[in-house]
Amino acid sequence: MENSGSLEQTLQDGNILRQLNALIVAHLRHNNLSQAAGVVASATMTPLNVEVPPNRLLELVAKGLAAENNGTLRGVSSSVLLPSSYGSITTSRTASIDFSVTHVKGSSKILPKHESKQLSEHKSVVRCARFSSDGMFFATGGADMSIKLFEVPKVKQMLSGDTQSRPLIRSFYDHAEPINDLDFHPRSSILISSAKDKCIKFFDFSKTTAKRAIKVFQDTHNVRSIALHPSGDFLLAGTDHPIPHLYDVNTHQCFLPSNFPDNGVNGAINQVRYSSTGSLYVTASKDGAIRLFDGVSSKCVRSISGAHGKSEVTSVLFTRDQRFVLSSGKDSTVKLWEVASGIIVKEYIGAKRVKLRSQAIFNDTEEFVISIDEANNEVVTWDARTTEKVAKWPSNHNGAPRWIEHSPVEPVFVTCGTDRSVRFWKESV
Structure with missing residues (x-):
């Protein structure tokens, strides 16, 4: 017994x-x-x-791995002081919204007024920006072939009047042509970039003097967009070729989807993004299609042709619960699609975008959709559930911003544009 x-x-x-x-x-x-x-x-x-709750298993595994490693991060030099929370799972301010509710009662929410501050300039057009998953850093990439890395707490210190604060903590110069896209490793102090020189480069930003990449993937095409798997072990590349490339980060091996629909498609990929767990990924193409892929088999599981009429799709983004995809197109519309059915469930209109390859994004709580109005040079916001336009603010750029990117953990975002400037936005006090 x-x-x-x-x-x-x-x-x-x-x-x-x-x-x-x-x-x-x-x-x-x-x-x-x-x-x-x-x-x-x-x-x-x-x-x-x-x-x-969605993604609960992923969160627990991430916390367990962090505890097993005593909270330390792979690839971070002990001589460099990085925020102790880098790479951790951060709880969002609100739960994910159920966008499947088609008839929403009640008035729309109002996004608090934001103010912006110019942080820095590139020597040419600023083409892209990206926040780290914990919101501690963001990076910008320019047509001047440079990459700038900013530390968000230092940005806030500067905005609070600390004249000694220097938010720009690193600059990298290792590409031969303009930067197209950026991403952060989910656990290590690694910043990844892609460019028109057909290269994907890995930079270790824990080293204060490093200017060059520690690892390089040479593709056969202009690499227009990149996205790291949440594990950090695989990297997606969207190129001038219509088929997304999948790289094993450790072995450099490249894979292609096995059942990509061969129906005369020849559109380049404007953007590629993973879902929050990596079980799916999505591409936005110049041929006007949105394509969904199984994150394990890389099989194309759904293709939405003519998602934005005859216009190209410029951006795609999963909701946190992976049930929906937000897309933006050069038809001046932003749309929300149900992943399971491929049916459009929301449409956000009233902001003109026909020239720039600009994005539509969620704020950190997914309560609002934010994009750019090229015609009026404004930042425009809609209530994500009611689709009502609730705010429009002057961008304060000289010409419409080319890119907008929101922090995943707090109410701040950045815009960057053809006027070479990088602006940081936060709620007004």
Whole structure:
């Protein structure tokens, strides 16, 4: 007969196992892997409709890995002081919004007034920007072939009147042609860039004197867009070629989707983005299509042709729960699509975009959609659920901004544009 100590341990282990099974089933279900969820639920006698917050399993695994490593980060030199929270999972200010509700009662929310401050200038057009997943850093890339890295806490110090604060902490010069896109490694102090020189480059920003890349992938085409898998082990590249390239970060091996629809498609990829767990990725193409791919098999699982009429699709972005994709096109519309059905569920209109390859983005709580109005040189905001336009502010750029990027964790964003400037936006006090 078991003693009370071993019996208690057995019961505790059983409870943990049941919780783990529930997390696995919910994770598969939330990622639209219904068949796999059903198999696991049946094998483990777990209710298929078990209620678990989206991405809870991913968050717990990330925290466990961080604890196992005593909170340290791979690739970060101990001689360099980086914020201790870099690479951690940050809880959003609100839960994800259920965009499947088509008839929304009540008035639209109002985004608080924001003010902007010019931080820096490139020597030419600023073409892209990206925040790190914890919101501690953002980087900008320019047609001058340079990359600038800013530390957000130092930006705030400067805006609060600290004249000694220097938010621009690194500059990198290692591309031969204009920068197209940027991304941050989810755990290490690595910044990744892509450019017209057909190169993808990895920079270690923990080293204060480093100006050159520590790793280079040479593609066969102009690399227009990049996105790292949430694990940091795989990298997507959208190029002038219509098929996205998938790189193994560790081995440099390149893969192509096995069932890409061969129907005369010849449009370059404007943007490629992973979902929050990496179970899906999406591309926005110059041929006007949005294409969804399985993040494991790289098979194209859905193609939405003519998503923005005859206009090219300039940006795509998953909601946190991976159920919807937000797209922007040169037809001056922003649209929200349901992943499972490929049906449009929301449309945001009233901001002209026909020239620049500009983005439409969510704010950090996904309550608002933000984009650019080229004609009026304004930053425009819609209530994400009601689709009502709720704010428009002068961009303060000399000419419409080319790019807009929001922090994933707090109410701040950056704009950058053809006037070479980088502006930081925050809520007015």
